[in-house]
Amino acid sequence: MPRVLLIEDDPSIREGVGLGLRRRGHDVSAAETGEAGLSLMASFHPELVLLDLMLPGINGVQVCRRIRETSQVPIIMLTARGDDFDIVVGLEAGADDYIVKPARTEVIEARIKAVLRRLSEPAGGRPDVEFHGELAVDRAGLTVAKNGERVPLAPSEIKLLLHLSASPEQVFSRQQLLEYVWEHSYHADARLVDACVRRLRHKVEDPEGAPRYIQTVRGFGYRFGPL
Numbered sequence: 001m002p003r004v005l006l007i008e009d010d011p012s013i014r015e016g017v018g019l020g021l022r023r024r025g026h027d028v029s030a031a032e033t034g035e036a037g038l039s040l041m042a043s044f045h046p047e048l049v050l051l052d053l054m055l056p057g058i059n060g061v062q063v064c065r066r067i068r069e070t071s072q073v074p075i076i077m078l079t080a081r082g083d084d085f086d087i088v089v090g091l092e093a094g095a096d097d098y099i100v101k102p103a104r105t106e107v108i109e110a111r112i113k114a115v116l117r118r119l120s121e122p123a124g125g126r127p128d129v130e131f132h133g134e135l136a137v138d139r140a141g142l143t144v145a146k147n148g149e150r151v152p153l154a155p156s157e158i159k160l161l162l163h164l165s166a167s168p169e170q171v172f173s174r175q176q177l178l179e180y181v182w183e184h185s186y187h188a189d190a191r192l193v194d195a196c197v198r199r200l201r202h203k204v205e206d207p208e209g210a211p212r213y214i215q216t217v218r219g220f221g222y223r224f225g226p227l
Helices: 009-023 032-046 060-068 085-093 105-120 155-165 174-182 189-206
Strands: 001-005 029-032 046-050 075-079 097-100 129-132 134-139 142-147 147-152 172-173 214-217 219-222
Touching: 001 009, 001 032, 009 105, 009 134, 029 147, 032 060, 046 060, 060 075, 060 085, 060 147, 075 085, 075 105, 085 097, 085 189, 097 105, 105 155, 129 172, 134 155, 142 189, 155 174, 155 189, 155 219, 172 174, 174 189, 174 219, 189 214, 189 219
Parallel strands: 001 029, 001 046, 046 075, 075 097
Antiparallel strands: 129 134, 134 142, 142 147, 172 219, 214 219
């Protein structure tokens, strides 16, 4: 079971979630502040981070950005109901998913499994490395390079790119992408898709001009552009 770093300032949630995950076999290390969580990143080497958005001192969005400077470890945000703006900001900062508190341990465990499955996307009988213009997509190694330089992608970003690039020119609705990449069915979570697309474009597209690879089909969704 993966090592989980839990960064949560509410002691009851921190203890309850930590206990529930440990009972399921996870090695859990917990911190009550963003500063303490960042310190544990270096010593604990988590395989997934559960990160509260509203933290004292360095808030969850700042912690997420700091983690993304050096690591693509999966990050799931823990949010309070009604924090829609903060959720979008957190997703833009690099989080892979979010959970609204309070949440049962089995819900958290299911989200953890879904995020980690994105790290084991099968090649599906396709060539190990596909070339799309300046991009080299290694489906077996789960890596992407642009002009020969590796592009650091979070789990949701790599799975989204793999799914879109597997069917160039095919249009996928936000709902289809949401169900495949995030395994969600609630349509309001389409913001997960849009935030991930914006992050992905920032990394693989040229800063000037229209998107070449991840193209918007207005009123419907997205497609992978021409080779």
